[in-house]
Every structure is written in structure tokens, then in C-alpha cells.
Amino acid sequence: MTIPPRFARLLLIALSALAAASSARAWGCKGHQIVALVAEARLNPRARSMVSRILDHGPINPSLPRFCRADGLDAFVDSSTWADDVRSILPETGAWHFVDIPRGAPRGDITPYCPPARSCSTSALADQLRILRSRNASAQARADALRFVIHLVGDLHQPLHTITNSDRGGNCVPVTLFGQAPREIDLRREDYSPNLHQIWDAEIIERFSHRDIPQQVAKDLDRKFRAMIPAWQSEAPQGFAAWAWETHQVAETVAYGRLPRAIAIEPPRPVHTCADDNHISTRMLRLDERLADDYQRDAAPAIQEQLAKAGIRLAALLNSLWP
Numbered sequence: 001m002t003i004p005p006r007f008a009r010l011l012l013i014a015l016s017a018l019a020a021a022s023s024a025r026a027w028g029c030k031g032h033q034i035v036a037l038v039a040e041a042r043l044n045p046r047a048r049s050m051v052s053r054i055l056d057h058g059p060i061n062p063s064l065p066r067f068c069r070a071d072g073l074d075a076f077v078d079s080s081t082w083a084d085d086v087r088s089i090l091p092e093t094g095a096w097h098f099v100d101i102p103r104g105a106p107r108g109d110i111t112p113y114c115p116p117a118r119s120c121s122t123s124a125l126a127d128q129l130r131i132l133r134s135r136n137a138s139a140q141a142r143a144d145a146l147r148f149v150i151h152l153v154g155d156l157h158q159p160l161h162t163i164t165n166s167d168r169g170g171n172c173v174p175v176t177l178f179g180q181a182p183r184e185i186d187l188r189r190e191d192y193s194p195n196l197h198q199i200w201d202a203e204i205i206e207r208f209s210h211r212d213i214p215q216q217v218a219k220d221l222d223r224k225f226r227a228m229i230p231a232w233q234s235e236a237p238q239g240f241a242a243w244a245w246e247t248h249q250v251a252e253t254v255a256y257g258r259l260p261r262a263i264a265i266e267p268p269r270p271v272h273t274c275a276d277d278n279h280i281s282t283r284m285l286r287l288d289e290r291l292a293d294d295y296q297r298d299a300a301p302a303i304q305e306q307l308a309k310a311g312i313r314l315a316a317l318l319n320s321l322w323p
Contacts, residue, residue, distance in 0.1 A: 026155045028202030029068035035154040036080035037218035038311025047322040058143025083151035096124035098161040110241040122240040157310035159251035166266040170196030172274035172281040175289040189273040208300040221308040232312040258298040
């Protein structure tokens, strides 16, 4: 059967949007699972027992559609991607996954970028920790809070979840990646794939991991950064704003700073879609950012360190709750 050209184009757009869905989630499936695996290997016996008991007493609703496969993963690691899935029924949690610190902002108080009325990753993480500690919270509330903690620590270490250039954290920066030119996947919103945010979520991870399973990548990262682990473990376990600023700097110096075509700092503006800010994605498309081996060599080590650091800090945080 021959598909009419008009319907073929609509089908292509729909399939492109589906393909991009995995990278619209911070770190994607593999990245979040790697963070959880690094953390799980460093839990002390009491923390390991407590997280297992909490998750067992408040299981994930089996009717919730899950995007990431859980093959061979235990409840702790599978929980690392739950917060993205639950946004479909709790849309108010969407703002919890990032903190929009503008490019060029001087380090200081994070409150202007994390208004109490909306919340952000740093404040949501603190709120979920309070629920996790509470003796009055239900078993399900504590389990869900733990799942948010596992996920949000990962989000807070994804550089493009701590920065904006009036471009939705790089989502509105179309890029050509290893010869794959950006395609418009939503005409109204002016969304393109690949884009800068998307490749930091998943594409670069897939390239440096050579398709290894998350368990192997986590072991490799633990070995690679073993000398740095004691310093990360000794940090104050709840310096969430400091973590956000540190991650923001990685975005400034590497994610944006190593692009072959420099992107000017945009005036901070509210941007709900990539059609806003005078069609930000269309303007960025004209830059013709072409990313290949040079950018991969700069970005991969930064991403590897962020994944390892997130896992070690998550373990230290949970170990501090249950020493």
C-alpha cells in the first residue's frame, strides 16, 4: 500500500517526536540508571536495607506507563526514571527537574531562579527529603519521595538542567550531530531534533559507552574516578545550591563554551516554547552548529564526571540519613 505524501510527512514527524522523547528526559534512561548504580554500590548496609524496605512498602503503581526498560534492574535503579514517568499524572512536578540559571549570571543566591511559587530542582529535593525523613508520612509518600530524591540528584548534575539562554536549557539550539542534520519535529513549537539539550541527555553517553549496559558503565566510572570519590563523599550532603552552581559552570564552559560557533548570551526572557524569544530555535538554526569528534572529546569527560559525582553524592546523602 502506498502512503500519500501528506500522511507520510505527518508519520515522519510523529516518529521523529517519538525518537526524541527519550532525550527530553534528563540524562535519559541510561544516564539515570548509571547514577543510581554508582550510588547503590556505595550505600552502607543500613542505608541499603532502609531504601529496599521503603521501596518495597510503597511500590510503583503497575498501571503507570513506563518509558525506560527495567530488564535486570532492581527496585532502586528502576526508581531512578520514575519521576519522569509520573509527570504525565503530576504535571505540577515538571518544574522540579531543573533550575533555570541564566547564562552569565554571577554566582550567588539561587532564590531568584527558584521562585517558591513554582519550585525547582534544589527546593524540590529539599522538600522530598523532608517527606522521606517524616515519621508521619505514609509508606507510599516516603517511597515516592525516595524515588524523587534518586532522580533529582541526577537532574541536578545534568549541566543543561541548570542553565538557560532563553532557550529552554539548550532544547531550542538545533545541532547537526555527526552528520545528522536537525529536523523540525513540531511546527507550532518550532522544536528540532537533534538539539543541544538532547545530545547531553543521551547521545554523548551512548557514544562514549559504546552501547555497554548501564551496570558496566557504572563500574567503569567508579574505577575511573576512584581517586576523587573521597573528596565528593566528604562534602556537605545537602549543598544543593552549590551543586547547581557547580553544574551550571560546566554548562557554561563545556556545553556552550566548546561549541564550534559561539552563541551570544540572550537577554533573560520567559520562554515556553522554541517559537518564543523572537523564534529562538529558528535563529539558532541559522548558526549551523555542526558537532562531531572535537565536541565529543570535550563533552564526554565532563558528562562522565557528572554521572559519577551524582552517584557518589546520592550515596553520601542516603548514608547520612541512615548512618
